[in-house]
Amino acid sequence: MTESNLLPSGQKRIDSLEMRGITKRFPGVLASDHVNFDVKSGEVHALLGENGAGKSTLMKILYGLYHPDEGTVLLNGEPVTISSPTDSINLGIGMIHQHFMLVPTLTVAENVALGLPSSRGALTDLDKVSNRILELAKIYGLKIDPDAYVWQLSVGQQQRVEIIKALYRGAALLILDEPTAVLTPQEVDELFVIMRQMVRDGHALIFISHKLHEVVEICNRVTVLRNGRTIGTRPTAETTKQALANWMVGREVGFAPDRGETKLGEVRLSLDNVQCGSDRGTPGLRGVSFDVCSGEILGFAGVSGNGQRELAESITGLRKVTSGKVYLEGQDITNMSPGDIMERMLSYIPEERMRDGMIKDFTVAENMILREHQKQPYSKNGFLNLRGIASHADELIQKFRVKTPSRETMAKNLSGGNIQKIVLAREISRNPRAILAAQPTRGLDIGATEYVREQLIEQRNKGAAVMLISEDLDEILALSDRIAVIYEGQIMDIITRENATPEKLGLLMAGVRSEDATPVVK
């Protein structure tokens, strides 16, 4: 074994890893269908595909969490059996899961030491573990405090703990499943620095992301999965964002849907100097006023945490308005119960769709009638009408192209994009007078994003008043007729689509008023 065979962490490198003909069936779903995939030392290989394409499943098979029904894995050309995470760890494979696998109540060092033999036998050797963590952190340029509790760490820091955990176990191949979905742009840059370092040192990396510019920026090769099948593998140098998007979805994708013409109607929803508190007890909204008309989309741009959540919750009755008024079609709905407000045909697509938008352990069909279950034809005299519910569900599944094995599948087993389609289907199919959509495309793949945006436009064209809260400036610019910028619980300005530029919005989002270009003093 020559010196160059070793990684800086002292582990042997993995020159090549190949997955051949991998097939995995779940009840009603063929998650992997004879998939081929390979990765080499010193490269980042992207795995691209829509939600539910089978990316996580393939990676969980590689890590030993799922067992394939068919197929082989070759490591440096030799077939290997991976039947548990212990096997994959021993082979030098590490995985950063889409949802972090950390124990919040333990320290960083304890999380790293978990499951490993200790140099002191039955007693823990956390001091030695801490030293080794600091050593690795130095080699790979990661900043980390081994004694900090995980619950004290930011998301970016937690991810570093995950990376250290894998390196500590001698990972030569690292799987990163949507590592950037939860990071701020700065944290993404930091992650990329670490990834580049690892690749230079001879690690092999697998990178999953829906953000095509990230794929183009950091990856050497890209493999596209669609419906559990490999569509192909290409060097990223030979492709573009648009080409990747089309290839992935299997058709021409538009990032900015056609908006049609504007037919502005009467005022549907209006806020008059609304104030409310935040969860931390500080002011959440500090006097917000605006009108939204039938047939328009009013976008709310802003850096997260500037009152967007409070705005959505005070309109929908989920948060107490301390002063000011909210009117829906001229009627005062301030501090009405959420049920009464929704009854007046305001629809809400919440930001936390898994928590606030649906019940995970209910079926698709049940989730689709959550809002209207007490009405005919879904129930009568307090008894559910199962036939009415079923046909409604089938209709919506077809109309909204929800990918689900059946209407009786638990919602939690669907991918993020399909879950959002259920929420959307439920909220839109009732023909609402006004819609409040909060971060409606966050975490969704390109196909689903495009679909959600088209639906919002369609509702606007049908005459609904649409409020769109989003941190994605491209989305705001693509969809909105007017754009309100929210900063520290206030509306900085409302500008029309024609006058909006990213620069202008960026300044407003930072609290700088366009006319005087000086920061607003609180």
Add this chain to the structure above:
Amino acid sequence: MITELFSTTVLIGILASGIRLATPYLYAAIGETFSQKSGVLNLGVEGQMLLGCFAAFYVTFTTGSLWLGLLAAIAVGALMGLAMAFVTVNLRAQQGISGIGFYLFGLGMSDLLFQRLMGTVETVQGFPKIYIPGLSEIPGIGEIFFNQNILVYGAYLLVPLAWFVLNKTTLGLKIRAVGENPDAADSLGVNVARVRYFTIILGGILSGVAGASLSIALLNVFQQNMTSGLGFIAVALVYFGAWHPVGVLGGALLFSMVNSLQLWVQVLGIPIPSDIAVMMPYVLTILVLVATVSRVRAPSALTKPFERDE
């Protein structure tokens, strides 16, 4: 005055028996701490105690050996724990319900065996007092702390031992991780099922010993349902003690002291209806739990069966 002297004696008596009476609470609640730390709520403690209680008594009564009696309680507790582990880990039963099932089983079974094998209430010579040389001669203190039998000493030694295992060993780290985030532990190759089997069986063994401490060390008799809710209080003590052995110790002492006090109240013939006196520890359980609720978060995975979602 003579009453003053009298009350000092009484005070020492109350404290000494309080220390002694904490024994079954400690064994049972420390065992429960282990299983809850790993994410398993064992509501069957009372049933495990009753069977341990009977086994220890019966074996001691028939063989004349206290140690064989203790061993029998350990074996019965371990078996109950094994069954509990199978039902919770492999069958993924709803833990609150299956625990009550185990309680009822223990209650009925111990009674049945008692009727069949003995029929009348007998007594045995329990574990003798061990005077710790030197320490037991300290006035007051010696009488209270160092004039107890081996199972009492064992219960108090268990507290630092449990703390040490939970916080300083790799096994303890696994237990804590499995109770908070079994998916994370699983992804690092920790065998979640094995860890839970271990803690549940350990809990069963300690419940068995808790039962034995009643029948062959403290009261030295066996009667139907003689634990009378003590096992349930032990479960409550784990919440009260915030899943920390020292907290559990504090809770156990609080309850045993109140219990001891009410016994002395009866002994001294102070005119309080005995039903009310007997009720005191239970009322206290509820009051204290209400007061301490949500002070510390329970292990996140408590009562949640683990299943790798494949």
